[in-house]
Amino acid sequence: MRILMVYGTTEGHTREICNFAAARLRARDLRATVEEAGNDPGHPDPSVYDVVFLAASLHVGRYQPKLVEYARTHHAALNEKRSAFISVSLSAAGQNPHDWEGLEQCVARFTHETLWTPSAVHHAAGAIRYSQYDFFKRLAMKHIAAQRGEHTVTSRDYDLTDYNALCDFVLGFVGTPAAQPA
Ligand SMILES: Cc1cc2nc3c(=O)[nH]c(=O)nc-3n(C[C@H](O)[C@H](O)[C@H](O)COP(=O)(O)O)c2cc1C
Incomplete structure (x- = not known):
């Protein structure tokens, strides 16, 4: 196959x-x-x-x-x-x-x-890849993630995939x- x-x-x-x-x-x-x-x-x-x-x-x-x-x-x-x-x-x-x-x-x-x-x-x-975002994208993603119940820090990346x-x-x-x- x-x-x-x-x-x-x-x-x-x-x-x-x-x-x-x-x-x-x-x-x-x-x-x-x-x-x-x-x-x-x-x-x-x-x-x-x-x-x-x-x-x-x-x-x-x-x-x-x-x-x-x-x-x-x-x-x-x-x-x-x-x-x-x-x-x-x-x-x-x-x-x-x-x-x-x-x-x-x-x-x-x-x-x-x-x-x-x-x-x-x-x-x-x-994933949330803060290390790849510019300043504004980082801020926006932190806000969007928080709205979705994900309280993140911008000093690390997150892999949310199951x-x-x-x-x-x-x-x-x-x-x-x-x-x-x-
Ligand atoms: C600028 C930006 C916009 C995004 N917009 C959405 C969105 O509209 N809806 C959503 O569920 N996720 C959104 N995400 C989350 C992405 O889908 C997620 O980070 C994904 O892992 C990106 O996959 P990629 O690395 O293959 O592009 C957004 C992420 C970024 C950075």
């Missing part, structure tokens, strides 16, 4: 998530390829893969434009095969119904814009239960 993961990222966390999941797939002798959505929306060609995951993170309510463009370009091929979307966000770290409603709206806009209907969607909590839930989703979607030994 050939598996493709295409991601968009701004600060690198979605890349790390995809590489982590791909390593788990490879540990089960599955062929997993990870690629960033780049300037050429034609690449990589999803049609030669059995299962495709697209992953992107939310920044001010939007996913990375290159990943959106990739999904739009390949929506017909993606709709014909087993394909899933991994949405990475800070909102997914909490239980606030308003945040979750917002996440559903972001995914709905994404599927509307791209014409791609993923068979499944996983919401992964992302990697077990992520791998359960990815392995379950390709049909390899996470509980099965590697």
